[in-house]
Amino acid sequence: MQDDKKNTRSFPPMRDWPYYWISRVNAQYALVLEQQLKPQGINLSRWRVLSSLYEYGSLGVSEIADFAILRLNTTTKVVQKMAAEGLVKTQVSASDARITQVSLTEEGRRQAVFARAVAQKILEASFSDVSKADRERLNKILDRVAMRLTAMSDSGPEPDDAG
Template identity: 45%
Template sequence: MEGGDFNAREWPFFWITQTAGQYVRKVEPALRDIGLDIPRWRVLMCVVPGQAIGVTEIAELAIAKLPTMLKIIQRMEADGLVACAPRASDGRVTDVSLTERGLEARSRAWAVAKAIYERAFEEVSGSEEARLNKLLERIYSSLRS
């Protein structure tokens, strides 16, 4: 495709970013209604209940810069949503886990996000969704290599 022939609507990354942006526009006010924001939601969804995960890994999963993620997690710790501790096997790594309050917030956030997700995928079959996930995973892997 030459630059003069470029049509954004025929470019998959246009639709990927438009879709992600629309999802965030729907999720954001619903999260606000339950006292959360997008950065906190991303952290809550990255931390598996009953497990700890490093700050660097959360930043990678949430597509955030490490210094930004550190500030978000510090605010969440002050709010009682997460607990931070040095990793037993490597004290240089800070692990994050959900507190009881964080688990409750995660549950509320998941209910909000799931409702919007279900609405978005109501006309998409399970096999189409699985194919989409596999295709996006392949594209992601290609970009990482």
């Protein structure tokens, strides 16, 4: 037991880990965004699908899952529900019958524009005292970290990188 206490003291406090702050910021952002979108019947999964389709146009379900950072089965369920509500239309891809292409309907586009406007206001308010240069720098740093983590998830961490 004494060895366990000694080992845990060698780790920095959680507040010194960037992932602590990334998780806190993401959780708070999701909470505020969901609170502001919920009255319009838009949850976070739906917001991510709407936003992906608004930005990229017609996408396959697996592409939406990738852009929206959702599991494929979750994305499929969200898309099916949105199709039943007339927010998206689906069709089999002309080039590959295994792919279901999804695009926004006019009502889906209206909801996407509304949701993106809400998200933009949250972004502006939460970064109001952060310079454009700092925001760009933060985005570049996070992009590099994300690429490194993607490479690690594809190949597994090297022994020295564990933890």
